[in-house]
Amino acid sequence: MSFRLKGDSLLKSTVAAAALAVVAMVIALGYEIYSGSGLSISRFGFSFLPGTVWDPVHEIFGALPFLYGTILTSILALLFGLPISLGVAIFLSEKAKGQKTFKYVIGTLVELLAAVPSVIYGLWGLFFLSPLLRQYVENPLHAYLGFVPLFSGTPFGLDFFTAGVILATMIIPTVSAVSRDILNAVPNSQREAMYSLGATNWEVIRRTVLPYARSGIFGATILGLGRAVGETMAVTMVIGNTPRITASLFSGGYTLSAVIANEFTEASSPLYLSALVEIGLVLFIVALTINVFARFLVWRLTRGTRMRV
Protein backbone atom coordinates (compact mmCIF):
# COMPACT_ATOMS: atom_id res chain seq x y z
CA MET A 1 0.00 0.00 0.00
CA SER A 2 2.71 2.44 0.90
CA PHE A 3 4.58 1.54 -2.28
CA ARG A 4 1.50 2.37 -4.28
CA LEU A 5 1.11 5.76 -2.58
CA LYS A 6 4.79 6.46 -3.13
CA GLY A 7 4.41 5.67 -6.81
CA ASP A 8 1.41 7.97 -7.06
CA SER A 9 3.07 10.89 -5.40
CA LEU A 10 6.28 10.31 -7.33
CA LEU A 11 4.43 10.51 -10.63
CA LYS A 12 2.44 13.50 -9.51
CA SER A 13 5.48 15.43 -8.32
CA THR A 14 7.44 14.57 -11.48
CA VAL A 15 4.79 15.82 -13.85
CA ALA A 16 4.02 18.77 -11.57
CA ALA A 17 7.69 19.70 -11.80
CA ALA A 18 7.38 19.71 -15.60
CA ALA A 19 4.33 21.97 -15.36
CA LEU A 20 6.23 24.21 -12.98
CA ALA A 21 9.13 24.31 -15.46
CA VAL A 22 6.80 25.84 -18.05
CA VAL A 23 5.88 28.66 -15.65
CA ALA A 24 9.51 29.07 -14.58
CA MET A 25 10.59 29.34 -18.21
CA VAL A 26 8.24 32.26 -18.86
CA ILE A 27 9.25 34.03 -15.65
CA ALA A 28 12.96 33.54 -16.42
CA LEU A 29 12.33 34.79 -19.94
CA GLY A 30 10.74 38.01 -18.69
CA TYR A 31 13.45 38.50 -16.08
CA GLU A 32 16.42 37.90 -18.41
CA ILE A 33 15.08 40.26 -21.04
CA TYR A 34 14.33 42.91 -18.44
CA SER A 35 17.81 42.63 -16.92
CA GLY A 36 19.41 42.56 -20.37
CA SER A 37 17.84 45.90 -21.23
CA GLY A 38 18.96 47.51 -17.95
CA LEU A 39 21.72 49.57 -19.53
CA SER A 40 19.43 51.03 -22.15
CA ILE A 41 16.61 51.65 -19.66
CA SER A 42 18.87 53.58 -17.29
CA ARG A 43 20.38 55.57 -20.17
CA PHE A 44 17.21 56.54 -22.07
CA GLY A 45 14.42 55.98 -19.54
CA PHE A 46 11.01 56.90 -20.87
CA SER A 47 12.40 58.70 -23.89
CA PHE A 48 13.18 55.31 -25.48
CA LEU A 49 9.63 54.61 -26.64
CA PRO A 50 8.77 58.01 -28.18
CA GLY A 51 12.32 58.47 -29.50
CA THR A 52 12.35 58.73 -33.30
CA VAL A 53 16.09 58.55 -33.87
CA TRP A 54 17.92 55.23 -34.24
CA ASP A 55 21.57 56.09 -34.67
CA PRO A 56 24.00 53.31 -33.67
CA VAL A 57 27.00 55.46 -34.59
CA HIS A 58 26.19 58.18 -32.08
CA GLU A 59 24.48 55.70 -29.75
CA ILE A 60 21.11 57.42 -29.74
CA PHE A 61 18.32 54.89 -29.65
CA GLY A 62 14.56 55.44 -29.95
CA ALA A 63 11.98 52.72 -30.59
CA LEU A 64 9.19 54.70 -32.26
CA PRO A 65 9.98 53.91 -35.93
CA PHE A 66 9.91 50.18 -35.13
CA LEU A 67 6.78 50.42 -33.03
CA TYR A 68 5.15 52.36 -35.87
CA GLY A 69 6.17 49.74 -38.43
CA THR A 70 4.92 46.88 -36.27
CA ILE A 71 1.56 48.56 -35.68
CA LEU A 72 1.10 49.60 -39.32
CA THR A 73 1.98 46.19 -40.80
CA SER A 74 -0.19 44.40 -38.22
CA ILE A 75 -3.18 46.63 -39.04
CA LEU A 76 -2.66 45.93 -42.76
CA ALA A 77 -2.46 42.21 -42.01
CA LEU A 78 -5.78 42.29 -40.18
CA LEU A 79 -7.37 44.44 -42.88
CA PHE A 80 -6.46 41.94 -45.60
CA GLY A 81 -6.50 38.76 -43.53
CA LEU A 82 -9.61 39.07 -41.39
CA PRO A 83 -12.28 39.07 -44.14
CA ILE A 84 -10.62 36.08 -45.83
CA SER A 85 -10.28 34.21 -42.52
CA LEU A 86 -13.91 34.84 -41.68
CA GLY A 87 -14.90 33.57 -45.11
CA VAL A 88 -12.90 30.37 -44.58
CA ALA A 89 -14.39 29.91 -41.09
CA ILE A 90 -17.92 30.43 -42.40
CA PHE A 91 -17.26 27.97 -45.20
CA LEU A 92 -15.92 25.31 -42.85
CA SER A 93 -18.66 25.77 -40.27
CA GLU A 94 -21.78 26.93 -42.15
CA LYS A 95 -21.46 25.86 -45.79
CA ALA A 96 -21.21 22.62 -47.75
CA LYS A 97 -23.01 20.65 -45.07
CA GLY A 98 -22.63 16.94 -45.58
CA GLN A 99 -19.57 17.24 -47.80
CA LYS A 100 -17.23 16.17 -45.03
CA THR A 101 -14.31 14.96 -47.17
CA PHE A 102 -14.23 18.14 -49.23
CA LYS A 103 -14.22 20.28 -46.10
CA TYR A 104 -11.60 18.05 -44.50
CA VAL A 105 -9.32 18.64 -47.49
CA ILE A 106 -9.86 22.42 -47.42
CA GLY A 107 -9.33 22.50 -43.65
CA THR A 108 -6.13 20.46 -43.97
CA LEU A 109 -4.77 22.71 -46.70
CA VAL A 110 -5.42 25.84 -44.65
CA GLU A 111 -3.70 24.20 -41.70
CA LEU A 112 -0.72 23.33 -43.91
CA LEU A 113 -0.38 27.04 -44.63
CA ALA A 114 0.42 27.44 -40.93
CA ALA A 115 3.12 24.79 -41.16
CA VAL A 116 5.13 26.60 -43.84
CA PRO A 117 8.18 28.12 -42.12
CA SER A 118 8.39 31.86 -41.91
CA VAL A 119 11.65 31.99 -43.86
CA ILE A 120 9.95 30.27 -46.80
CA TYR A 121 7.25 32.95 -46.80
CA GLY A 122 10.09 35.46 -46.78
CA LEU A 123 11.86 33.82 -49.72
CA TRP A 124 8.64 33.70 -51.70
CA GLY A 125 7.72 37.23 -50.69
CA LEU A 126 11.10 38.56 -51.74
CA PHE A 127 11.34 36.92 -55.16
CA PHE A 128 7.72 36.36 -56.19
CA LEU A 129 5.19 38.44 -54.29
CA SER A 130 7.08 41.70 -54.00
CA PRO A 131 7.74 42.21 -57.75
CA LEU A 132 4.19 41.06 -58.49
CA LEU A 133 2.61 43.51 -56.05
CA ARG A 134 4.80 46.34 -57.24
CA GLN A 135 3.85 45.88 -60.85
CA TYR A 136 0.16 45.03 -60.58
CA VAL A 137 -1.00 46.72 -57.37
CA GLU A 138 1.39 49.39 -56.18
CA ASN A 139 2.20 51.01 -59.52
CA PRO A 140 -1.46 51.37 -60.61
CA LEU A 141 -2.50 52.63 -57.18
CA HIS A 142 0.32 55.13 -57.22
CA ALA A 143 -0.47 56.24 -60.78
CA TYR A 144 -4.14 56.90 -60.13
CA LEU A 145 -4.26 57.71 -56.42
CA GLY A 146 -0.73 59.00 -55.88
CA PHE A 147 -2.12 62.25 -54.38
CA VAL A 148 -3.38 60.26 -51.36
CA PRO A 149 -0.54 60.21 -48.79
CA LEU A 150 -1.02 56.45 -48.31
CA PHE A 151 -0.09 55.78 -51.93
CA SER A 152 2.57 58.44 -52.37
CA GLY A 153 6.26 57.75 -52.81
CA THR A 154 7.91 55.51 -55.36
CA PRO A 155 6.65 51.93 -55.19
CA PHE A 156 9.67 49.71 -54.69
CA GLY A 157 8.04 46.45 -53.66
CA LEU A 158 9.96 46.08 -50.41
CA ASP A 159 7.71 48.12 -48.15
CA PHE A 160 4.95 48.24 -45.52
CA PHE A 161 2.36 47.14 -48.07
CA THR A 162 4.13 43.92 -49.10
CA ALA A 163 4.88 43.15 -45.45
CA GLY A 164 1.18 43.59 -44.65
CA VAL A 165 0.14 41.20 -47.44
CA ILE A 166 2.67 38.55 -46.36
CA LEU A 167 1.53 38.86 -42.74
CA ALA A 168 -2.10 38.54 -43.81
CA THR A 169 -1.32 35.20 -45.49
CA MET A 170 0.45 34.06 -42.36
CA ILE A 171 -2.34 34.88 -39.90
CA ILE A 172 -5.17 33.41 -42.02
CA PRO A 173 -4.67 29.82 -40.73
CA THR A 174 -4.73 30.92 -37.08
CA VAL A 175 -7.67 33.28 -37.32
CA SER A 176 -9.75 30.96 -39.49
CA ALA A 177 -9.09 27.86 -37.36
CA VAL A 178 -10.03 29.60 -34.11
CA SER A 179 -13.04 31.34 -35.69
CA ARG A 180 -14.24 28.03 -37.11
CA ASP A 181 -14.13 26.50 -33.63
CA ILE A 182 -16.03 29.50 -32.27
CA LEU A 183 -18.70 29.21 -34.99
CA ASN A 184 -18.97 25.46 -34.36
CA ALA A 185 -19.64 26.24 -30.71
CA VAL A 186 -22.75 28.26 -31.60
CA PRO A 187 -25.71 26.05 -30.58
CA ASN A 188 -27.69 24.63 -33.49
CA SER A 189 -30.95 25.65 -31.85
CA GLN A 190 -30.02 29.25 -32.65
CA ARG A 191 -29.73 28.43 -36.34
CA GLU A 192 -32.83 26.27 -36.42
CA ALA A 193 -34.91 29.01 -34.84
CA MET A 194 -33.91 31.41 -37.61
CA TYR A 195 -34.47 28.87 -40.37
CA SER A 196 -37.92 28.12 -39.03
CA LEU A 197 -38.72 31.81 -39.43
CA GLY A 198 -37.87 31.46 -43.12
CA ALA A 199 -34.40 32.99 -43.11
CA THR A 200 -31.83 32.27 -45.82
CA ASN A 201 -28.45 30.77 -44.97
CA TRP A 202 -26.77 34.18 -45.10
CA GLU A 203 -29.44 35.75 -42.86
CA VAL A 204 -28.89 33.01 -40.33
CA ILE A 205 -25.14 33.67 -40.39
CA ARG A 206 -25.49 37.45 -40.38
CA ARG A 207 -28.16 37.78 -37.70
CA THR A 208 -27.62 34.79 -35.46
CA VAL A 209 -24.30 33.00 -35.84
CA LEU A 210 -21.99 36.02 -36.17
CA PRO A 211 -23.59 38.10 -33.38
CA TYR A 212 -23.52 35.06 -31.09
CA ALA A 213 -19.85 34.45 -31.88
CA ARG A 214 -18.84 38.11 -31.91
CA SER A 215 -16.60 38.23 -28.89
CA GLY A 216 -14.97 34.91 -29.80
CA ILE A 217 -14.18 36.15 -33.30
CA PHE A 218 -12.79 39.28 -31.70
CA GLY A 219 -10.56 37.00 -29.61
CA ALA A 220 -9.45 35.11 -32.71
CA THR A 221 -8.64 38.43 -34.38
CA ILE A 222 -6.54 39.55 -31.43
CA LEU A 223 -4.75 36.17 -31.51
CA GLY A 224 -3.97 36.81 -35.17
CA LEU A 225 -2.78 40.28 -34.25
CA GLY A 226 -0.39 38.69 -31.72
CA ARG A 227 1.01 36.48 -34.50
CA ALA A 228 1.45 39.44 -36.84
CA VAL A 229 3.18 41.50 -34.16
CA GLY A 230 5.70 38.77 -33.36
CA GLU A 231 6.38 37.52 -36.87
CA THR A 232 10.00 38.11 -37.78
CA MET A 233 11.70 36.50 -40.75
CA ALA A 234 9.16 37.02 -43.52
CA VAL A 235 8.74 40.66 -42.54
CA THR A 236 12.47 41.25 -42.26
CA MET A 237 12.93 39.97 -45.79
CA VAL A 238 10.30 42.17 -47.45
CA ILE A 239 9.96 45.40 -45.47
CA GLY A 240 13.10 47.13 -46.70
CA ASN A 241 14.63 47.65 -43.25
CA THR A 242 14.76 51.43 -43.00
CA PRO A 243 13.67 53.08 -39.75
CA ARG A 244 11.17 55.57 -41.12
CA ILE A 245 7.84 56.99 -39.99
CA THR A 246 5.76 57.93 -42.99
CA ALA A 247 2.14 57.69 -44.10
CA SER A 248 3.17 56.11 -47.39
CA LEU A 249 2.51 52.37 -47.56
CA PHE A 250 4.96 52.16 -50.45
CA SER A 251 7.90 53.23 -48.36
CA GLY A 252 10.45 50.94 -46.79
CA GLY A 253 10.05 50.52 -43.04
CA TYR A 254 11.17 48.48 -40.09
CA THR A 255 9.48 46.53 -37.30
CA LEU A 256 10.43 45.66 -33.73
CA SER A 257 11.21 42.06 -34.58
CA ALA A 258 12.97 42.89 -37.85
CA VAL A 259 15.47 45.26 -36.25
CA ILE A 260 16.38 42.60 -33.68
CA ALA A 261 16.87 39.96 -36.36
CA ASN A 262 18.89 42.30 -38.55
CA GLU A 263 21.15 44.14 -36.14
CA PHE A 264 21.50 41.92 -33.07
CA THR A 265 24.63 40.05 -34.08
CA GLU A 266 26.21 43.24 -35.43
CA ALA A 267 25.66 45.28 -32.29
CA SER A 268 29.14 46.54 -31.56
CA SER A 269 28.70 48.19 -28.16
CA PRO A 270 27.03 47.11 -24.90
CA LEU A 271 24.59 50.02 -25.12
CA TYR A 272 23.61 49.14 -28.70
CA LEU A 273 23.01 45.52 -27.68
CA SER A 274 21.06 46.60 -24.62
CA ALA A 275 18.87 48.90 -26.73
CA LEU A 276 18.07 45.94 -29.00
CA VAL A 277 17.23 43.80 -25.98
CA GLU A 278 14.92 46.59 -24.81
CA ILE A 279 13.23 46.49 -28.23
CA GLY A 280 12.73 42.80 -27.41
CA LEU A 281 11.28 43.80 -24.05
CA VAL A 282 8.78 46.10 -25.76
CA LEU A 283 7.86 43.28 -28.14
CA PHE A 284 7.57 40.88 -25.18
CA ILE A 285 5.19 43.20 -23.31
CA VAL A 286 3.07 43.96 -26.39
CA ALA A 287 2.83 40.27 -27.34
CA LEU A 288 2.10 39.18 -23.77
CA THR A 289 -0.70 41.72 -23.36
CA ILE A 290 -2.26 40.83 -26.70
CA ASN A 291 -2.07 37.09 -26.07
CA VAL A 292 -3.37 37.08 -22.53
CA PHE A 293 -6.28 39.24 -23.64
CA ALA A 294 -7.03 37.03 -26.66
CA ARG A 295 -6.73 33.79 -24.68
CA PHE A 296 -9.10 35.16 -22.11
CA LEU A 297 -11.71 36.03 -24.74
CA VAL A 298 -11.40 32.71 -26.55
CA TRP A 299 -11.25 30.62 -23.37
CA ARG A 300 -14.43 32.16 -22.03
CA LEU A 301 -16.31 31.11 -25.14
CA THR A 302 -14.95 27.72 -26.03
CA ARG A 303 -14.71 26.44 -22.48
CA GLY A 304 -15.89 22.87 -22.66
CA THR A 305 -15.33 22.51 -26.38
CA ARG A 306 -11.96 21.67 -27.81
CA MET A 307 -9.91 24.36 -29.41
CA ARG A 308 -7.09 23.89 -31.87
CA VAL A 309 -4.68 26.56 -32.89
Added chain:
Amino acid sequence: MTQGLGSGSIPSGRRYLDLLMTALVGVAVLLALIPLVLIVADVIIQGAPAINLSFLTNSPTPVNIPGGGIGPAIEGTSVMVGIATLISVPIGVGAGIFFSEWPESRLSTISSFTNDVLAEFPSIVIGIFVYVLIVLATHSFSAIAGAIALSVIMVPIVARTTEESLKIVPNTLREASMALGISRWKTVIRIVISTGKNGLATGILLAVARAAGETAPLLLTALGSTFFLTGLFQPTAALPLLIYTYATSPYQVWHEQAWGAALILVAFMLVLNLTVKLVIGRKFSEMRAEI
Protein backbone atom coordinates in the same frame (compact mmCIF):
# COMPACT_ATOMS: atom_id res chain seq x y z
CA MET B 1 -30.35 24.61 -45.97
CA THR B 2 -33.61 25.95 -47.35
CA GLN B 3 -35.00 22.47 -47.85
CA GLY B 4 -38.68 22.12 -47.14
CA LEU B 5 -39.26 25.83 -47.59
CA GLY B 6 -39.37 25.85 -51.34
CA SER B 7 -37.01 28.56 -52.46
CA GLY B 8 -39.82 30.26 -54.35
CA SER B 9 -41.24 31.51 -51.07
CA ILE B 10 -38.16 33.68 -50.42
CA PRO B 11 -38.16 37.08 -52.17
CA SER B 12 -35.55 37.19 -54.91
CA GLY B 13 -33.53 40.09 -53.40
CA ARG B 14 -32.80 38.05 -50.31
CA ARG B 15 -32.05 34.99 -52.34
CA TYR B 16 -29.56 36.85 -54.52
CA LEU B 17 -27.86 38.29 -51.45
CA ASP B 18 -27.59 34.76 -50.08
CA LEU B 19 -26.04 33.55 -53.34
CA LEU B 20 -23.70 36.52 -53.44
CA MET B 21 -22.46 35.87 -49.93
CA THR B 22 -21.95 32.18 -50.69
CA ALA B 23 -19.88 33.21 -53.71
CA LEU B 24 -17.84 35.63 -51.58
CA VAL B 25 -17.17 32.87 -49.04
CA GLY B 26 -15.95 30.70 -51.90
CA VAL B 27 -13.68 33.50 -53.09
CA ALA B 28 -12.26 33.83 -49.57
CA VAL B 29 -11.42 30.12 -49.48
CA LEU B 30 -9.70 30.43 -52.86
CA LEU B 31 -7.74 33.49 -51.76
CA ALA B 32 -6.63 31.64 -48.62
CA LEU B 33 -5.40 28.64 -50.60
CA ILE B 34 -3.72 30.40 -53.53
CA PRO B 35 -0.58 31.33 -51.53
CA LEU B 36 -0.06 27.70 -50.48
CA VAL B 37 -0.30 26.50 -54.07
CA LEU B 38 1.95 29.31 -55.32
CA ILE B 39 4.56 28.79 -52.60
CA VAL B 40 4.76 25.03 -53.07
CA ALA B 41 4.82 25.33 -56.87
CA ASP B 42 7.43 28.09 -56.82
CA VAL B 43 9.66 26.22 -54.39
CA ILE B 44 9.50 23.05 -56.49
CA ILE B 45 10.08 24.82 -59.82
CA GLN B 46 12.93 27.01 -58.61
CA GLY B 47 14.42 24.53 -56.17
CA ALA B 48 14.46 21.29 -58.14
CA PRO B 49 17.29 22.26 -60.55
CA ALA B 50 19.64 22.85 -57.61
CA ILE B 51 19.13 19.45 -56.03
CA ASN B 52 21.63 16.65 -56.49
CA LEU B 53 23.65 14.44 -54.21
CA SER B 54 26.67 16.71 -53.89
CA PHE B 55 24.39 19.69 -53.14
CA LEU B 56 23.04 17.77 -50.17
CA THR B 57 26.42 16.70 -48.84
CA ASN B 58 28.95 19.40 -49.79
CA SER B 59 29.98 22.37 -47.70
CA PRO B 60 29.06 25.85 -48.90
CA THR B 61 31.61 27.49 -51.18
CA PRO B 62 32.37 31.15 -51.86
CA VAL B 63 30.24 32.70 -54.59
CA ASN B 64 32.76 32.30 -57.40
CA ILE B 65 33.51 28.64 -56.72
CA PRO B 66 30.88 26.17 -58.01
CA GLY B 67 29.80 23.00 -56.20
CA GLY B 68 28.63 24.52 -52.95
CA GLY B 69 26.18 22.50 -50.90
CA ILE B 70 24.06 22.48 -47.80
CA GLY B 71 25.61 19.53 -45.94
CA PRO B 72 26.56 21.42 -42.77
CA ALA B 73 23.15 23.10 -42.66
CA ILE B 74 21.35 19.76 -42.81
CA GLU B 75 23.67 18.38 -40.15
CA GLY B 76 23.28 21.43 -37.90
CA THR B 77 19.51 21.44 -38.14
CA SER B 78 19.35 17.69 -37.42
CA VAL B 79 21.64 17.94 -34.41
CA MET B 80 19.91 20.97 -32.89
CA VAL B 81 16.40 19.68 -33.48
CA GLY B 82 17.50 16.31 -32.07
CA ILE B 83 18.86 17.81 -28.86
CA ALA B 84 15.85 20.11 -28.58
CA THR B 85 13.56 17.08 -28.87
CA LEU B 86 15.45 15.30 -26.09
CA ILE B 87 15.01 18.35 -23.83
CA SER B 88 11.46 19.29 -24.72
CA VAL B 89 9.71 15.92 -24.88
CA PRO B 90 10.10 14.99 -21.19
CA ILE B 91 9.08 18.47 -20.04
CA GLY B 92 6.25 18.82 -22.54
CA VAL B 93 4.83 15.32 -22.03
CA GLY B 94 5.16 15.69 -18.24
CA ALA B 95 3.36 19.02 -18.22
CA GLY B 96 0.70 17.65 -20.56
CA ILE B 97 0.08 14.66 -18.25
CA PHE B 98 -0.24 17.03 -15.33
CA PHE B 99 -2.73 19.30 -17.17
CA SER B 100 -4.82 16.31 -18.18
CA GLU B 101 -4.73 14.13 -15.05
CA TRP B 102 -4.69 16.79 -12.32
CA PRO B 103 -6.82 19.54 -13.85
CA GLU B 104 -8.23 20.49 -10.45
CA SER B 105 -4.82 21.64 -9.21
CA ARG B 106 -4.21 25.36 -9.19
CA LEU B 107 -0.74 24.90 -10.70
CA SER B 108 -2.42 23.11 -13.57
CA THR B 109 -4.64 26.10 -14.39
CA ILE B 110 -1.80 28.61 -14.13
CA SER B 111 0.72 26.50 -16.02
CA SER B 112 -1.76 25.55 -18.72
CA PHE B 113 -2.57 29.20 -19.34
CA THR B 114 1.13 30.11 -19.31
CA ASN B 115 1.74 27.30 -21.77
CA ASP B 116 -0.83 28.74 -24.19
CA VAL B 117 0.77 32.15 -23.92
CA LEU B 118 4.27 30.72 -24.41
CA ALA B 119 3.06 28.92 -27.54
CA GLU B 120 2.19 32.27 -29.11
CA PHE B 121 5.34 34.10 -28.03
CA PRO B 122 7.32 35.79 -30.78
CA SER B 123 10.13 33.31 -31.43
CA ILE B 124 12.69 36.11 -31.72
CA VAL B 125 12.02 37.03 -28.08
CA ILE B 126 12.88 33.44 -27.15
CA GLY B 127 16.09 33.93 -29.12
CA ILE B 128 17.00 37.00 -27.05
CA PHE B 129 16.22 35.09 -23.87
CA VAL B 130 18.59 32.25 -24.74
CA TYR B 131 21.19 34.74 -25.99
CA VAL B 132 21.26 36.51 -22.63
CA LEU B 133 21.05 33.24 -20.70
CA ILE B 134 23.49 31.00 -22.63
CA VAL B 135 25.42 32.85 -25.32
CA LEU B 136 26.53 35.68 -23.03
CA ALA B 137 27.42 33.20 -20.29
CA THR B 138 29.44 30.85 -22.51
CA HIS B 139 30.84 33.71 -24.66
CA SER B 140 29.98 31.82 -27.82
CA PHE B 141 27.18 31.13 -30.23
CA SER B 142 26.62 27.40 -30.18
CA ALA B 143 24.57 24.39 -31.21
CA ILE B 144 23.62 23.98 -27.54
CA ALA B 145 22.21 27.52 -27.35
CA GLY B 146 20.31 26.93 -30.59
CA ALA B 147 18.92 23.63 -29.30
CA ILE B 148 17.77 25.23 -26.03
CA ALA B 149 16.00 28.01 -27.94
CA LEU B 150 14.26 25.43 -30.13
CA SER B 151 13.26 23.39 -27.08
CA VAL B 152 11.53 26.44 -25.54
CA ILE B 153 9.51 26.64 -28.76
CA MET B 154 8.72 22.90 -28.75
CA VAL B 155 7.64 22.47 -25.12
CA PRO B 156 4.25 24.24 -25.37
CA ILE B 157 3.34 22.36 -28.56
CA VAL B 158 4.17 18.96 -27.03
CA ALA B 159 2.42 19.85 -23.75
CA ARG B 160 -0.77 21.03 -25.44
CA THR B 161 -1.13 18.02 -27.75
CA THR B 162 -0.28 15.62 -24.92
CA GLU B 163 -2.99 17.17 -22.77
CA GLU B 164 -5.54 17.03 -25.58
CA SER B 165 -4.81 13.44 -26.49
CA LEU B 166 -4.96 12.25 -22.87
CA LYS B 167 -8.12 14.20 -22.11
CA ILE B 168 -10.07 12.31 -24.74
CA VAL B 169 -9.16 8.96 -23.16
CA PRO B 170 -12.52 8.04 -21.62
CA ASN B 171 -12.74 8.23 -17.85
CA THR B 172 -14.35 4.80 -17.79
CA LEU B 173 -10.94 3.33 -18.70
CA ARG B 174 -9.32 5.07 -15.73
CA GLU B 175 -12.13 3.97 -13.43
CA ALA B 176 -12.05 0.37 -14.66
CA SER B 177 -8.31 0.20 -14.08
CA MET B 178 -8.51 1.70 -10.60
CA ALA B 179 -11.44 -0.60 -9.75
CA LEU B 180 -9.17 -3.55 -10.49
CA GLY B 181 -6.90 -2.24 -7.79
CA ILE B 182 -4.27 -0.82 -10.12
CA SER B 183 -2.63 2.24 -8.64
CA ARG B 184 -3.11 5.66 -10.17
CA TRP B 185 0.43 6.01 -11.47
CA LYS B 186 0.28 2.64 -13.19
CA THR B 187 -3.13 3.56 -14.58
CA VAL B 188 -1.75 6.77 -16.01
CA ILE B 189 1.33 5.17 -17.52
CA ARG B 190 -0.02 1.82 -18.68
CA ILE B 191 -3.60 2.70 -19.59
CA VAL B 192 -3.97 6.41 -20.22
CA ILE B 193 -0.69 7.08 -22.01
CA SER B 194 -0.77 3.93 -24.07
CA THR B 195 -4.30 4.77 -25.21
CA GLY B 196 -3.33 8.30 -26.10
CA LYS B 197 0.04 7.50 -27.64
CA ASN B 198 -0.98 8.41 -31.19
CA GLY B 199 -1.83 11.88 -30.01
CA LEU B 200 1.50 12.12 -28.24
CA ALA B 201 3.36 11.10 -31.38
CA THR B 202 1.37 13.72 -33.33
CA GLY B 203 2.44 16.43 -30.94
CA ILE B 204 6.10 15.49 -31.02
CA LEU B 205 6.19 15.31 -34.83
CA LEU B 206 4.44 18.67 -35.16
CA ALA B 207 6.89 20.21 -32.70
CA VAL B 208 9.84 18.76 -34.66
CA ALA B 209 8.41 20.18 -37.89
CA ARG B 210 7.98 23.58 -36.30
CA ALA B 211 11.47 23.61 -34.79
CA ALA B 212 13.15 22.55 -38.03
CA GLY B 213 11.74 25.61 -39.77
CA GLU B 214 12.49 28.18 -37.08
CA THR B 215 14.93 30.87 -38.13
CA ALA B 216 14.68 33.91 -35.89
CA PRO B 217 15.79 32.35 -32.58
CA LEU B 218 18.71 30.55 -34.27
CA LEU B 219 19.95 33.84 -35.68
CA LEU B 220 20.72 34.94 -32.12
CA THR B 221 21.88 31.60 -30.74
CA ALA B 222 23.42 29.30 -33.38
CA LEU B 223 24.45 32.20 -35.66
CA GLY B 224 25.17 30.01 -38.67
CA SER B 225 28.39 28.61 -40.10
CA THR B 226 29.81 27.19 -43.30
CA PHE B 227 31.53 24.23 -41.66
CA PHE B 228 30.51 20.81 -40.47
CA LEU B 229 30.25 20.43 -36.70
CA THR B 230 33.33 19.61 -34.65
CA GLY B 231 31.70 20.30 -31.30
CA LEU B 232 28.51 21.57 -29.73
CA PHE B 233 29.93 24.83 -28.41
CA GLN B 234 30.65 26.67 -31.63
CA PRO B 235 28.57 28.57 -34.18
CA THR B 236 26.44 26.09 -36.08
CA ALA B 237 24.82 26.02 -39.51
CA ALA B 238 21.10 25.48 -39.97
CA LEU B 239 18.90 25.07 -43.04
CA PRO B 240 16.59 28.06 -42.37
CA LEU B 241 19.57 30.30 -41.54
CA LEU B 242 21.21 29.37 -44.81
CA ILE B 243 18.02 30.14 -46.75
CA TYR B 244 17.80 33.55 -45.09
CA THR B 245 21.45 34.45 -45.67
CA TYR B 246 21.51 33.27 -49.27
CA ALA B 247 18.14 34.80 -50.19
CA THR B 248 19.11 38.23 -48.89
CA SER B 249 22.54 38.12 -50.56
CA PRO B 250 23.04 39.85 -53.93
CA TYR B 251 24.31 36.73 -55.73
CA GLN B 252 22.27 34.79 -58.27
CA VAL B 253 24.11 31.51 -57.49
CA TRP B 254 23.21 31.79 -53.83
CA HIS B 255 19.58 32.58 -54.68
CA GLU B 256 19.41 29.30 -56.62
CA GLN B 257 20.89 27.43 -53.67
CA ALA B 258 18.46 29.13 -51.30
CA TRP B 259 15.58 27.77 -53.40
CA GLY B 260 17.17 24.32 -53.38
CA ALA B 261 17.48 24.40 -49.59
CA ALA B 262 13.91 25.70 -49.36
CA LEU B 263 12.68 22.72 -51.36
CA ILE B 264 14.37 20.34 -48.91
CA LEU B 265 12.85 22.16 -45.92
CA VAL B 266 9.35 22.39 -47.40
CA ALA B 267 9.43 18.72 -48.45
CA PHE B 268 10.42 17.71 -44.92
CA MET B 269 7.66 19.88 -43.49
CA LEU B 270 4.96 18.58 -45.83
CA VAL B 271 5.93 14.94 -45.33
CA LEU B 272 5.87 15.33 -41.55
CA ASN B 273 2.57 17.21 -41.49
CA LEU B 274 0.85 14.93 -43.96
CA THR B 275 2.10 11.84 -42.08
CA VAL B 276 0.57 13.26 -38.95
CA LYS B 277 -2.65 14.17 -40.71
CA LEU B 278 -3.16 11.03 -42.78
CA VAL B 279 -1.59 8.22 -40.79
CA ILE B 280 -1.55 9.04 -37.11
CA GLY B 281 -4.17 11.77 -37.27
CA ARG B 282 -6.72 9.52 -38.91
CA LYS B 283 -6.35 6.80 -36.28
CA PHE B 284 -6.44 9.54 -33.69
CA SER B 285 -9.68 11.03 -34.99
CA GLU B 286 -11.22 7.59 -35.49
CA MET B 287 -10.53 6.92 -31.85
CA ARG B 288 -12.16 10.19 -30.99
CA ALA B 289 -15.15 9.37 -33.12
CA GLU B 290 -15.59 6.02 -31.36
CA ILE B 291 -15.75 7.62 -27.96
